[in-house]
Amino acid sequence: MKNEVTKSPAAPGGAGFWKSNLRDYGLLGSLLVIMGFFEFLTGGVLLAPVNITNLVLQNSYIVIMALGMLLIIVGGNIDLSVGSIVGFVGAIAATLMVDYKMPWVPVVGLSLVLGALIGSAQGYFVAFARIPSFIVTLGGMLIFRGLTGNILLGQFVGPFPQDFQSISSGFIPDVLSAPLVAVFGGSSAFSPTFRWTSMLIGMLGAGLLIVTSARRWRREKAHTIETEPFALFAGKNAVFAILIVGLSYLLASYRGLPNVLVIMGLLILLYMFVTTRMTIGRRVYALGGNRLAAQLSGVRTERLIFLTFVNMGVLAGLAGLIVAARLNSATPSAGNSFELDVIAACFIGGASASGGVGKVMGVVIGAFVMGVMNNGMSILGIGIYWQYVVKGIVLLAAVYVDVYQKNNG
């Protein structure tokens, strides 16, 4: 056979790469612009340490659920029930802790198992009974919202043990500041209230990001053909590093890193790894890209769809705990319409409604776009109904740009 490789056209580098990845940079740019816009309009309130801390606390559960939703959407499905699962799991956890005086640690475990069970029930109907996910989870949305109401009987159930509350409202212990202050004295550089542990973790995180992406970039350059131009690569990572360090600085000057941010950060890393480096992640993308072809290539498509729903259930359960801990009570309306924010985050983040496309980083940024807008508009005192209008327009605009680029790019 002919073994020589035909001369191929030049690999797209530089401008070509910029063009084919325009969306990723555009999204990051949009987040920065939106942040700058609200920072300006709110007269600096948006980026104040207290508000940044609030922003993280308010958005953590959206981001966490968006990670699961991404896999569902990439696999070609949708889950409308996550908001109701948040309410339901919160209600069950509250009842167990408050009415049955169960210690909080087993309650957390049980709640996650409950989420998994709900996910598997819905996953069964979608994957094996082949009922469209829209219908199954619309049913789930009604069922679990109804059950939440029945369990709570219109009451707030709370308060919870301090340790449980600290899942949401706690901050990581500051073990470094005291020794630092002791050694260097309480000078202005080492103000006793500055959380050095959090700051250092943030700086370490940024460093780690730079090192790992630099290694990956070098490897790609050595092995493949299409590498990000150095300027873009450096610029993008610099922006990320500055964002991380800046965020940790702001958080450190208030009360440090919230526990929930740590949970969220670890989950983001985990799902990035799963989607980009693991076979199961690759198979989900193949499933969403072409279900039949994936099936005929030996991918167990039904089991995989089932698993994406189980995974979503667990994450929704976790979100339910975080929301309950944050409010320090379970309420019948907890988690109401969260599914819309979560789904919007995925689509703003570049996931395709027809499946097969979407990145973890995109979805996280998408969630923060929604979060910053929610927060900024609330500070400005814009009414909730106008907030809906603005968010709807932003969602539509983001997807319109996507589709436009796809058709005309």
Next chain:
Amino acid sequence: MTAILEMRGISKSFPGVRALRNVNLTVQAGEIHAICGENGAGKSTLMKVLSGVYPYGSYEGDIVYKGDERRFATISDSEHLGIIIIHQELALVPLLSIAENIFLGNEPATMGVIDWGAVFARTRELLAKVGLKESPNALITNLGVGKQQLVEIAKALAKKVQLLILDEPTASLNEGDSDALLSLLLEFKAQGIASILISHKLNELAKVADSITVLRDGTTVETINCRIEKISEARIIKSMVGREMSERYPPRAPQIGDKLFEISDWRVEHPLHAGREVIKGVNLHVRQGEILGIAGLMGSGRTELAMSLFGRAYGRNVTGKARMQGREVDLSSIQRAIASGLAYVTEDRKSLGLILNEDIRNNVTLANLPGIAWHGVIDDRKEVTVANEYRAKLNIRSSSILQKTLNLSGGNQQKVVLSKWLFAYPQVLILDEPTRGIDVGAKYEIYTIINDLAATGKGVIVISSEMPELLGICDRLYVMNEGRFVDEMSTSDASQERIMASIMRQYGTVQ
């Protein structure tokens, strides 16, 4: 004789690619004009310019139709003047009836209220004209591809077609349906309807074409007047590829070893109609290093047999025994079939073979992800190495392994699918219509890959509707008809006539 259509000096560019360069095409009134060329030669682009898919202004050159210069802005402009194009991928709505499809967008109606009486009457007329014996109420989804093609043609007739353009109309038809379609074209010709026929099947062109225009790399090579000159396949191929292709099939020295894979009394029922046997007790074996062909008409059960073997991807109540190297194997799921050493390259690359929005790399490794992963974690370096290796070995023409498979030509897409299955290291590879819609040059490359595979001791089973292909590359053939193997022959004893005869004989005994 006057020209119904003249396309003069047509040039068309896409970003970075010059698709057409100064192409000329003249179609005489009432003739069948064939267009030949390798994939990517510009045939479809030229037809899209003609039909207004690419509007006036997006190309250079003139289109003169029926004596006037035309500037089509949309497809409906050209359809209005009777230029109707039937694409390779049929554009029918599966869950609507024949009548509804034929008049879709063209319904006889007053004030938006459809006159169903007229629709059905006209449909019956048109179906009679194209020789399709079906009720106008029949749903498209229940028709075979051949009949669907006839519905498309009836639809064209309903629009008062003057110039019918067919893009590879017989690619998915069996020989009987192809012949029927070609004689229909001859009938239209007698009625004064001109046709442009794009086809890779040179023997068909020899049957019906009045003239043949050959395109190569976006330019017109020549127009052959078939009334003056006798068509020879060698001549056209030479003109298409720019070189003499003395051998359409690569030479091969078969080294056939022991029995590798065997099935006995394989029976499969229709997935929707329990009790209706589609595969009726098939016995098959393939030896190491052997290329085995399965001939038969479309609908004879070849694809159904292959898919039922491959993890019961087709049918229900599958029974029968399968042996790989003498040991009984369990083929009850696709995963088990792959693990047993089976691979199946589907008939339909786009919808069943590839993840089109993913790159070459991800497609190549999909069937054997554990082969590039360690405990579920993908080793990027290994993956890139593997993908590059197959890209080079199979000569996949692409900018890099990161190119989306969507943007590859048919031949290169097929090479990606083949790479995927080669990387799964099968013992037996089943290829269903491996060269459908692929140009002559790429076909040769695919045959070479098949030969190489057999030379390493694998068993290859080729399903094809093109008998010359089976005769050209296989060592042994089974002839399939109505779910049974009706004949078996060594290729050295085989001929197209003998294959057809065994199919016909089968019909004789049944009736």
